[in-house]
Amino acid sequence: MSIDRPTTDPSQRPAHERPLLEINGLSVDFRLETSVVHAVRDVSLHVRAGETLAVVGESGSGKTATALSVPRLNPSPPCVYASGEILFDGRDLLALSERELGRIRGRDIAMVFQDPMTCLDPLQRVGAQVAEVLRHHTGMSRAEARDAALDALDEVGIPDPALRYRQYPHELSGGLRQRVMIATALVGRPRLLIADEPTTALDVTVQSQILDLLVTLQDKHGMAVVLITHDLAVVAETADRVAVMNQGKVVETGDVLDVFDRPADDYTRKLLAATPRLEAV
Amino acid sequence: MTTEAAAPAPPAGKVLLELVGLRKEFGTRTVNVAVDDVSLEVHEGETLALVGESGCGKTTLTRLLLRLVEPTAGSVRFDGQDLTALSPAGLRAVRRQMQVVLQDPYASMNPRMRITDIVAEPLVTHDPQARGRRARARTRERVGELLEAVGLDAGIQDRYPHEFSGGQRQRVSIARALALRPRLLVLDEPTSALDVSVQATVLDLLADLQGRLGLTYVFVSHNLAVVRQVADRVAVMRRGRLVEVGATAAVLRTPRHPYTRQLLDAVPVLDPRRGRRAAERGSWTSAADRGSLTGDESR
Numbered sequence A: 001m002s003i004d005r006p007t008t009d010p011s012q013r014p015a016h017e018r019p020l021l022e023i024n025g026l027s028v029d030f031r032l033e034t035s036v037v038h039a040v041r042d043v044s045l046h047v048r049a050g051e052t053l054a055v056v057g058e059s060g061s062g063k064t065a066t067a068l069s070v071p072r073l074n075p076s077p078p079c080v081y082a083s084g085e086i087l088f089d090g091r092d093l094l095a096l097s098e099r100e101l102g103r104i105r106g107r108d109i110a111m112v113f114q115d116p117m118t119c120l121d122p123l124q125r126v127g128a129q130v131a132e133v134l135r136h137h138t139g140m141s142r143a144e145a146r147d148a149a150l151d152a153l154d155e156v157g158i159p160d161p162a163l164r165y166r167q168y169p170h171e172l173s174g175g176l177r178q179r180v181m182i183a184t185a186l187v188g189r190p191r192l193l194i195a196d197e198p199t200t201a202l203d204v205t206v207q208s209q210i211l212d213l214l215v216t217l218q219d220k221h222g223m224a225v226v227l228i229t230h231d232l233a234v235v236a237e238t239a240d241r242v243a244v245m246n247q248g249k250v251v252e253t254g255d256v257l258d259v260f261d262r263p264a265d266d267y268t269r270k271l272l273a274a275t276p277r278l279e280a281v
Numbered sequence B: 001m002t003t004e005a006a007a008p009a010p011p012a013g014k015v016l017l018e019l020v021g022l023r024k025e026f027g028t029r030t031v032n033v034a035v036d037d038v039s040l041e042v043h044e045g046e047t048l049a050l051v052g053e054s055g056c057g058k059t060t061l062t063r064l065l066l067r068l069v070e071p072t073a074g075s076v077r078f079d080g081q082d083l084t085a086l087s088p089a090g091l092r093a094v095r096r097q098m099q100v101v102l103q104d105p106y107a108s109m110n111p112r113m114r115i116t117d118i119v120a121e122p123l124v125t126h127d128p129q130a131r132g133r134r135a136r137a138r139t140r141e142r143v144g145e146l147l148e149a150v151g152l153d154a155g156i157q158d159r160y161p162h163e164f165s166g167g168q169r170q171r172v173s174i175a176r177a178l179a180l181r182p183r184l185l186v187l188d189e190p191t192s193a194l195d196v197s198v199q200a201t202v203l204d205l206l207a208d209l210q211g212r213l214g215l216t217y218v219f220v221s222h223n224l225a226v227v228r229q230v231a232d233r234v235a236v237m238r239r240g241r242l243v244e245v246g247a248t249a250a251v252l253r254t255p256r257h258p259y260t261r262q263l264l265d266a267v268p269v270l271d272p273r274r275g276r277r278a279a280e281r282g283s284w285t286s287a288a289d290r291g292s293l294t295g296d297e298s299r
């Protein structure tokens, strides 16, 4: 089990314990015509190989802006990375050239976007989009990539992958699209998966299957996961640690059991209390 | 919508929406039956939840009942009128009484339109009084009220949709759907991008409008805890068909169909000591401690 040891100097720990991703003092602004939105304010987070960090918090609190900062995908302008560093495997992603970062994106670090349509090309068949990731990052042949893409669609629980492979995004249901996006992210076996609300369009049985798949990949490959979600029950079942965001700041972070047992922040308590439950309590 | 304590009220109002033998096929070479012989009545003033497997036809069914797509077979009656037989003018008059919050709101927003125009669009389309320069101040005021009702700042009206978070956009889409005070509101996963406290605000608003104005809701959701809270009746769909329809409490407490049971069993629980994936799995970090794995093998 991973336990938070904030007092230990990270550089003193053995390599496998050093966080794979470490965000220190990140601030992100959106500079609009007449105003500036301070979307992320001095946020520090970390996640180790094999670990799941859940990020929860108010709508508009800066979760997506933080997540998109890692592969540096916030639209710029208006986005400005005002301060901080994002260390991936010890390298500051904010300081890399676009070319260097391009090699890491999609291969070492994969994203599941909150809005599927921002990553799926409406004019391309979905199977080809999954296969393209592989061809781009591994240099597989067309036929190999096709087989691997079919496996990837199957792996995320898409029934009849051969039929779906040939379809366009608009021919899929919301949840099928979401699963295609997850397949695209996982097919290259990334070291870090950043998943922004990845199961919002999935029924609970498929959701459970996807979360199980993530855990399997974590066990097998040591994939680290940053899971942004509004569903605290998913956090309870899946995450090792949780960070709670409110108004651009991390207001509380810690081991899931500790945060659920003894929420220190008022906003965390409010979230836990407001969660609708299936059984009457 | 009922409060949790209220008894599961049998559908009281008259039938507002009647679906008879609806069927929708997609595809030519391989036919995919998205909706298969669905018949259902929705009563005025009730909330009917539609739940089921991802890809089972929920969104397609809502598009059929709004007549946004043509059925392969079957009919839809709204307030006694057969939608498939209406003239374009007649359909327009009915349309103003039905609004929808789409599952993917961003895709339906014109990226070059400001929030104020997006929310005012149904008003401007259907209400001549909302058009023109003189109506502009009044329309802006109304848009401001609607935005505030869903927990957004009225001052965001001149900004563009891409400048907002997922949950903020979802609320813009709800504000737009409420602008005309429709009789029937179809909500396709309307709170999936909202944190629980904003979700509660939105659900309270919907309940309040229903109480005061007798709105009817068709509420598509994967969140059974939310369904339990808001719905009078639940319809469970699987592979294009309705497998179970009944009062919410009955369906959730004593499901008759095995698929409903399966869904209920898969609902995650809020207690981090039960059903934990993280605890059950052999931790990667402890495996690394034992020296059985190296960073390289992880690639």
Ligand SMILES: Nc1ncnc2c1ncn2[C@@H]1O[C@H](COP(=O)(O)OP(=O)(O)OP(=O)(O)O)[C@@H](O)[C@H]1O
Pocket (backbone or CB within 6 Å): A030, A032, A037, A038, A039, A057, A058, A059, A060, A061, A062, A063, A064, A065, A066, A075, A078, A114, B162, B163, B164, B165, B166, B167, B168, B193, B194, B195
């Ligand atoms: N491109 C942009 N231009 C201007 N402001 C933006 C932009 N993107 C995000 N914002 C603002 O930054 C803040 C943080 O947004 P972000 O998308 O990170 O929120 P979030 O926590 O992901 O919320 P949600 O749970 O609703 O998705 C919000 O106030 C949002 O309006």
Ligand SMILES: Nc1ncnc2c1ncn2[C@@H]1O[C@H](COP(=O)(O)OP(=O)(O)OP(=O)(O)O)[C@@H](O)[C@H]1O
Pocket (backbone or CB within 6 Å): A170, A171, A172, A173, A174, A175, A176, A201, A202, A203, B026, B027, B032, B033, B034, B053, B054, B055, B056, B057, B058, B059, B060, B061, B103
């Ligand atoms: N325009 C279309 N062209 C072809 N097939 C379609 C189209 N729209 C939907 N389908 C298919 O119809 C079936 C039902 O899709 P629908 O979107 O209604 O599912 P859903 O129940 O809303 O799923 P989800 O919960 O994932 O949103 C799916 O197999 C989908 O691929």
Ligand SMILES: [Mg+2]
Pocket (backbone or CB within 6 Å): A063, A064, A065, A114, A196, B165, B166, B167
């Ligand atoms: Mg977001």
Ligand SMILES: [Mg+2]
Pocket (backbone or CB within 6 Å): A173, A174, A175, B058, B059, B060, B103, B188
């Ligand atoms: Mg749908």
